[in-house]
Amino acid sequence: QKEVEQNSGPLSVPEGAIASLNCTYSDRVSQSFFWYRQYSGKSPELIMSIYSNGDKEDGRFTAQLNKASQYVSLLIRDSQPSDSATYLCAVATISNFGNEKLTFGTGTRLTIIP
Amino acid sequence: DVKVTQSSRYLVKRTGEKVFLECVQDMDHENMFWYRQDPGLGLRLIYFSYDVKMKEKGDIPEGYSVSREKKERFSLILESASTNQTSMYLCASTPGGASREQYFGPGTRLTVT
Numbered sequence: 001q002k003e004v005e006q007n008s009g010p011l012s013v014p015e016g017a018i019a020s021l022n023c024t025y026s027d028r029v030s031q032s033f034f035w036y037r038q039y040s041g042k043s044p045e046l047i048m049s050i051y052s053n054g055d056k057e058d059g060r061f062t063a064q065l066n067k068a069s070q071y072v073s074l075l076i077r078d079s080q081p082s083d084s085a086t087y088l089c090a091v092a093t094i095s096n097f098g099n100e101k102l103t104f105g106t107g108t109r110l111t112i113i114p
Numbered sequence: 115d116v117k118v119t120q121s122s123r124y125l126v127k128r129t130g131e132k133v134f135l136e137c138v139q140d141m142d143h144e145n146m147f148w149y150r151q152d153p154g155l156g157l158r159l160i161y162f163s164y165d166v167k168m169k170e171k172g173d174i175p176e177g178y179s180v181s182r183e184k185k186e187r188f189s190l191i192l193e194s195a196s197t198n199q200t201s202m203y204l205c206a207s208t209p210g211g212a213s214r215e216q217y218f219g220p221g222t223r224l225t226v227t
Contacts, residue, residue, distance in 0.1 A: 008154075034215075043204060043218035044157070088157065097170055099162070101147070102216065106156035 004091050006105035015114050019076040023089030023105055032092035033065055033072045039085045079112045118207055118219035126225045133192040135222050137205030145208045146188035150201040163188055195226045
């Protein structure tokens with residue numbers, strides 16, 4: 001069983017609409033969750049982090065976390081063509097030696113249609 | 115601005131060769147990570163390091179080793195390259211634990227023929 005699962009997509013959303021990206025994780029003790037954006041041919045860059053249950057908003061982006069359901073999501077409001085990218089969900093987990101590491105999902109490719 | 119650099123953007127090696135991929139960060143970060151990224155498999159952690167001369171295996175360490183002799187430099191070594199190690203290799207660093215933002219290098223596209 002994969003530790004972090006995302007809908008692989010691709011996901012197509014009209015410009016101006018809300019894009020919804022979902023992620024589930026298996027490690028119940030995880031406390032830190034991240035969304036990275038990766039443009040084609042580029043490296044991932046962090047766009048959102050969330051640590052507590054509920055919503056966290058940053059501009060057009062909202063991250064939602066539900067630890068009981070082991071679910072984290074990213075909403076992008078007023079989607080723009082520049083939002084077209086692959087979105088990676090990442091969860092901080094603890095290694096066998098007690099060090100923190102990130103486990104990534106396989107990513108969801110999002111295309112915003114003008 | 116944090117800068118993470120990798121020694122090569124593209125690399126072509128032959129099966130059986132020893133391959134060195136280098137990563138350098140200029141922000142005095144304690145933690146450094148090596149990932150590989152493959153279509154459909156996402157980013158997978160190969161090795162990471164929380165201090166000089168300290169290393170820990172990630173999820174897919176087989177066929178790889180690492181070296182961290184200086185804080186700013188983290189090297190990934192393929193002892194005997196194989197075709198299944200053809201991939202995009204990404205290095206990242208972070209000032210604290212993995213819960214902090216990870217800054218990624220530009221990546222090295224390695225092809226093993």
